[in-house]
Amino acid sequence: MTVNVLTLTIDDQQVSAREGQTIMQVATENGIFIPRLCHIEGLDPVGACRLCLCEVKGTPKLLPACTTKVSEGMEVSTSTERLGEYRKMILELLFAERNHVCAVCVSNGHCDLQSMAQKVGMDHVTVPYRYPKLQVDATHERFIADHNRCILCTRCVRVCDQIEGAHTWDVMGRGEGSRVITDLNQPWGDSETCTKCGKCVHVCPTGALTEKGRSVAEMAKQRRFLPYLTKMREEW
Amino acid sequence: MSKVRVATVWLDGCSGCHMSFLDQDERLIELAGLVEVVHSPIVDPKEFPENVDVAIVEGAVSSEEDLHKIRVIRERSKILVSLGDCAVTSNVPAMRNPFKVADILKRAYGEMADHNAGTGPSEVVPPLLKRARPLHEVVHVDVFVPGCPPSADAIYYVLSELLAGRTPTPAELTRFGA
Numbered sequence A: 001m002t003v004n005v006l007t008l009t010i011d012d013q014q015v016s017a018r019e020g021q022t023i024m025q026v027a028t029e030n031g032i033f034i035p036r037l038c039h040i041e042g043l044d045p046v047g048a049c050r051l052c053l054c055e056v057k058g059t060p061k062l063l064p065a066c067t068t069k070v071s072e073g074m075e076v077s078t079s080t081e082r083l084g085e086y087r088k089m090i091l092e093l094l095f096a097e098r099n100h101v102c103a104v105c106v107s108n109g110h111c112d113l114q115s116m117a118q119k120v121g122m123d124h125v126t127v128p129y130r131y132p133k134l135q136v137d138a139t140h141e142r143f144i145a146d147h148n149r150c151i152l153c154t155r156c157v158r159v160c161d162q163i164e165g166a167h168t169w170d171v172m173g174r175g176e177g178s179r180v181i182t183d184l185n186q187p188w189g190d191s192e193t194c195t196k197c198g199k200c201v202h203v204c205p206t207g208a209l210t211e212k213g214r215s216v217a218e219m220a221k222q223r224r225f226l227p228y229l230t231k232m233r234e235e236w
Numbered sequence B: 001m002s003k004v005r006v007a008t009v010w011l012d013g014c015s016g017c018h019m020s021f022l023d024q025d026e027r028l029i030e031l032a033g034l035v036e037v038v039h040s041p042i043v044d045p046k047e048f049p050e051n052v053d054v055a056i057v058e059g060a061v062s063s064e065e066d067l068h069k070i071r072v073i074r075e076r077s078k079i080l081v082s083l084g085d086c087a088v089t090s091n092v093p094a095m096r097n098p099f100k101v102a103d104i105l106k107r108a109y110g111e112m113a114d115h116n117a118g119t120g121p122s123e124v125v126p127p128l129l130k131r132a133r134p135l136h137e138v139v140h141v142d143v144f145v146p147g148c149p150p151s152a153d154a155i156y157y158v159l160s161e162l163l164a165g166r167t168p169t170p171a172e173l174t175r176f177g178a
Helices: A023-029 A081-097 A112-120 A155-164 A199-203 A225-235 B016-022 B027-032 B064-076 B085-089 B092-096 B101-111 B152-163
Strands: A005-010 A013-018 A053-056 A062-064 A075-077 A143-146 A169-172 A179-182 A209-211 B004-010 B035-039 B052-058 B061-063 B077-083 B128-133 B143-145
Touching: A005 A023, A013 A023, A053 A081, A081 A112, A155 A169, A155 A199, A155 A225, A199 A209, A199 A225, B004 B016, B004 B064, B016 B052, B016 B152, B027 B152, B035 B052, B052 B064, B052 B085, B061 B064, B064 B077, B064 B128, B077 B085, B077 B152, B085 B092, B092 B128, B101 B128, B143 B152
Parallel strands: A005 A075, B004 B035, B004 B052, B052 B077, B077 B143
Antiparallel strands: A005 A013, A053 A062, A053 A075, A143 A209, A169 A179, B061 B128
16 A cells, blocks of 8 residues: 655644645644644544644635645644634633633643643633533442533543444534533433443543542543554554 | 832632742742732731732632722732632632522521521621622733642742733743642
């Protein structure tokens, strides 16, 4: 099998890539970090969070690095001032949308949302907080789903479908009414499809899905399993 | 050179940010040579003074008294520092925000009371605002220092930069929940 090698520029750096790779993959291979929240290596990208939007010369639209395939001669900018402003704005909207209280969260210090805010320099939220009343589902024997902390990245939905094969998780509703749900919006503890594997908990970027019995800052996630499982799937 | 007039204020917070301020330890001696603390929970005068150079405010704006205070502070201060998550995000004080004030008071003073169950204080204690709010929703804020609490190093860095006439960017030293 032959693979076409492409040459392109990312942040003024000449890089080579294999045809079919995404901007995110090529950037990562070349030590260029692009902010992301919904994307995680090992799951299909969905381009939902918009944090990885990049500027591509010749295109007026901003393109998500996680889902955009590279092409010959492409000129990509990943960290312009404009992108920085958009990334801050996206994070502000995520923080304002639900009830994120880092100081008392089980995931404090291990949270992708929290660390991304620090990384892009989002130090306060300029839009009004919404303070929605949301449920905490503690019906499962091992895990808790706290919708106050969910950013709708759908990592749980994808890992459950693509890796575990159970498809317990899905999304219902639209806009501000969107929620991740188990089975047909039934309590997680009553789910007949959940295998209790815990993959959803460990790919969750925030404290939305956690193990029971964890106190503040105790919920560190273990994610090393994911690329291995994905690789195994490909080889089998 | 006259000393820089610094005020520290404690609104709806746990005083943890002030504890962290005191954790600057021996660096406080160095700061004492450069600043005059004109107002603080540990300084006697109760009225917020005029002509403050730097006001460092901990806590969210949760009551009518907080709202009055922060407006006076803003009016009388050149630089306003929002110190800690309660001031920056309203943090734990905002956990009541999805609920109505009357329901919260009923819960705290009625349902949870072992003795003298009532509906909450109606005199002396300032009424709660509908929601606990971060400072910058109410007044203009010049410097944001997230953290719960921000470390003594972060606070020292912010003060040092301000004293040197620069605008501090403490993002590397602190974050939400730090």
